[in-house]
Amino acid sequence: MSIDTAATRAAQTTAAAEARDVVKVYGRGDTAVRALDGATLSIPAGRFTAVMGPSGSGKSTLMHALAGLDTVDGGQVLIGDTDLGRLSERQRTLLRRERVGFVFQGFNLVPTLTAEENIALPAALAGRRADRAWIGELVAMLGLADRLRHRPGELSGGQQQRVAVARALATRPQIVFADEPTGNLDSRAGEALLGFLRHAAHGLGQTIVMVTHDAGAAAYADRVVFLADGRVAGELPDPDVPAVLSRMADITAPATRKGK
Numbered sequence: 001m002s003i004d005t006a007a008t009r010a011a012q013t014t015a016a017a018e019a020r021d022v023v024k025v026y027g028r029g030d031t032a033v034r035a036l037d038g039a040t041l042s043i044p045a046g047r048f049t050a051v052m053g054p055s056g057s058g059k060s061t062l063m064h065a066l067a068g069l070d071t072v073d074g075g076q077v078l079i080g081d082t083d084l085g086r087l088s089e090r091q092r093t094l095l096r097r098e099r100v101g102f103v104f105q106g107f108n109l110v111p112t113l114t115a116e117e118n119i120a121l122p123a124a125l126a127g128r129r130a131d132r133a134w135i136g137e138l139v140a141m142l143g144l145a146d147r148l149r150h151r152p153g154e155l156s157g158g159q160q161q162r163v164a165v166a167r168a169l170a171t172r173p174q175i176v177f178a179d180e181p182t183g184n185l186d187s188r189a190g191e192a193l194l195g196f197l198r199h200a201a202h203g204l205g206q207t208i209v210m211v212t213h214d215a216g217a218a219a220y221a222d223r224v225v226f227l228a229d230g231r232v233a234g235e236l237p238d239p240d241v242p243a244v245l246s247r248m249a250d251i252t253a254p255a256t257r258k259g260k
């Protein structure tokens with residue numbers, strides 16, 4: 001992509017995705033759980049946003065709702081101007097293929113395909129021709145050029161996750177969701193991956209949303225959104241590790257801290 005295009009995309013202030021007062025309930029009656037209980041959040045385009053919160057606070061549920069992987073029971077979810085609640089399941093599937101990229105903790109590469117074939121898969125599924133120049137750029141930036149003919153089983157964890165990132169970005173999706181992307185990586189491979197995700201937002205204009213438990217990972221983002229009890233409990237622009245840890249401590253033990 002030209003620098004001009006990247007700069008234009010990065011400068012956009014529009015939301016790539018939004019959750020408005022979203023409610024998600026699992027189960028019924030006495031055993032019902034309100035996993036999301038009025039979650040409102042805007043994901044700015046061309047930025048790197050981290051989502052943190054205690055276990056069970058609704059991070060995965062929110063990500064699944066924003067990505068169109070799951071429906072919600074109240075409120076609105078938008079990707080760009082598209083209200084996901086108005087789409088059929090089939091339309092949501094198409095929207096995910098065409099406009100959303102995913103990176104998972106467990107890499108989720110197809111074991112029988114080479115790295116190159118894995119990277120080209122989303123375009124093939126969307127019935128589009130892969131943009132070879134763009135993929136070549138990604139492969140070079142991610143240091144994968146000499147690994148393209150290997151299958152996932154022949155790659156290190158860090159390499160597999162870099163293939164997964166190239167796959168997620170290959171179609172230049174409107175938004176990329178990363179669920180604990182460094183959870184299975186050693187610290188060095190994790191830092192390299194986080195550095196690239198940051199570059200994908202700042203240098204390439206991609207919108208990245210990452211769910212993480214790791215304050216060090218969250219500090220790579222432009223902004224951290226904190227969830228508690230299915231709602232947004234605060235946010236931190238330009239985070240650093242001490243500030244993230246302090247906010248998490250406030251959220252997880254508010255009563256103790258108030259009593260100090």
Ligand SMILES: Nc1ncnc2c1ncn2[C@@H]1O[C@H](COP(=O)(O)OP(=O)(O)OP(=O)(O)O)[C@@H](O)[C@H]1O
Binds near residue numbers: 026035056058059061
């Ligand atoms: N499929 C499901 N059926 C029933 N309850 C669920 C389901 N998925 C999530 N929940 C419940 O919804 C709440 C939010 O779960 P969610 O997985 O979104 O939290 P999380 O913040 O991602 O947690 P973690 O950090 O542990 O992954 C939890 O109480 C969880 O037990």
